[in-house]
Amino acid sequence: MNEEDFFPLAHAFDAGESGDIDLVLRVGPIVLVCEIKTYLNANEPRRRHRILESLRDAGGQLESKLSWVRHNRAVLSQAIK
Numbered sequence: 001m002n003e004e005d006f007f008p009l010a011h012a013f014d015a016g017e018s019g020d021i022d023l024v025l026r027v028g029p030i031v032l033v034c035e036i037k038t039y040l041n042a043n044e045p046r047r048r049h050r051i052l053e054s055l056r057d058a059g060g061q062l063e064s065k066l067s068w069v070r071h072n073r074a075v076l077s078q079a080i081k
Contacts, residue, residue: 015068019061024076031076033069035062 015021023034035058042048069076 015065015072017068019065021065021069024079031069033062033066035059035065 021033022036023032025032025034037054037058039051039054042051
């Protein structure tokens with residue numbers, strides 16, 4: 001593996017109705033599609049509950065974006081060349 005095997009997409013990628021794809025990484029033949037969430041802390045039960053709910057929702061968002069990728073491989077392929 002060398003430098004050419006790694007290609008991060010430097011900006012959010014528009015996946016139409018699925019929303020923006022936060023991060024796309026190509027490592028050789030493997031393409032990683034990532035949903036990024038950040039949280040400062042979960043120091044109280046109510047906040048922890050909201051964060052966990054948000055992470056569950058993020059899983060649904062990622063599924064939607066993966067579906068878009070499966071149906072639009074040519075578009076994504078052009079973006080990460």
